Amino acid sequence: MDVVLPAPDQLKVVSRRQYDPKESIAPTSVAPNPFEQFRTWLTEVRAAVLEPEAMALSTASAAGVPSTRFVLFKQLDRRGFVFYTNYASRKSAELAANPHAALAFYWKEVSRQVRVVGRVERLTRAESEEYYRSRPLGSRLGAWASPQSEVVAEDELAKRLDEVKTKFGVDESTKEADVPLPEFWGGWRVIPDEIEFWMGKPSRLHDRVRYLRVEGSSDDDPQWKIERLAP
Structure with missing residues (x-):
């Protein structure tokens, strides 16, 4: 080109x-x-x-x-x-x-x-649940943390992710955790x-x-x- x-x-x-x-x-x-x-x-x-x-x-x-x-x-x-x-x-x-x-x-x-x-x-929720459970832990946490398409402050996503990790008991040593499918997420x-x-x-x-x-x-x-x- x-x-x-x-x-x-x-x-x-x-x-x-x-x-x-x-x-x-x-x-x-x-x-x-x-x-x-x-x-x-x-x-x-x-x-x-x-x-x-x-x-x-x-x-x-x-x-x-x-x-x-x-x-x-x-x-x-x-x-x-x-x-x-x-x-x-x-x-x-x-x-x-x-x-x-x-x-x-x-x-x-x-x-x-x-x-x-x-x-x-x-x-259906069952179909979305099946795929969601196959996602890496970070991607499941990200689904909870991101208010997709909304305007956010510069450091807001990092704060929201920290809050989600606390909510589900995830820290730097966690390799897996029970992070359920959000009601607002699916296929x-x-x-x-x-x-x-x-x-x-x-x-x-x-x-x-x-x-x-x-x-x-x-x-x-x-x-x-x-x-x-x-x-």
């Missing part, structure tokens, strides 16, 4: 990169189910991509104002894509007010993207109606294959229409 400064108040990016993967994708070559195709791709890219589970999550307020941030994908089950967060955060407030979301994975090293659009639902599931797989190609003539959920098909056993999109 080259950066050009044509004027003091301007900046232009001049891209020099050309994609040249050896593979191709088409509606006839992908798996009949997009979840199966995603599992295949995620497995393939793990060796080449530093953090393949990082995904952009886009939400919108009730008024339609969008917001995007990166979160970590944690699970794919028969209904959809799962991530975890504070239920008092901005993203959760927007998902509660407007229960739709979009996800995007970009695996630069292998010239692949995956885009997901769908509806959202909260995980969201994005139930896709559309999933697109993208592979970079020379001259920007990229491969794009989209799965569209067949209208009326079950969230637990969806049927899919597969089609090619122009780049």
Whole structure:
């Protein structure tokens, strides 16, 4: 990438990169189910991509104002894509007010993207509890200490963390402790109606294959229409 400064108040990016993967994708070559195709791709890219589970999550307020941030994908089950967060955060407030979301994975090293659009639902407390118990002790304490998306003072988080440690009897020598799942923390599931797989190609003539959920098909056993999109 080259950066050009044509004027003091301007900046232009001049891209020099050309994609040249050896593979191709088409509606006839992908798996009949997009979840199966995603599992295949995620497995393939793990060796080449530093953090393949990082995904952009886009939400919108009730008024339609969008917001995007990166979160970590944690699970794919028969209904959809799962991530975890504070239920008092901005993203959760927007998902509660407007229960739709979009996800995007970009695996630069292998010239692949995956885009997901769908509806959202909260995980059950039992589902969130199962994941929460698998987190390191520090991450469980952090979930209690952080008032996510709120304005905080410079040293407030450190003080809050100390208070949480005292509450649950944790000190520097503690390797494990019973730190329960907070009521305000848990998982969201994005139930896709559309999933697109993208592979970079020379001259920007990229491969794009989209799965569209067949209208009326079950969230637990969806049927899919597969089609090619122009780049």
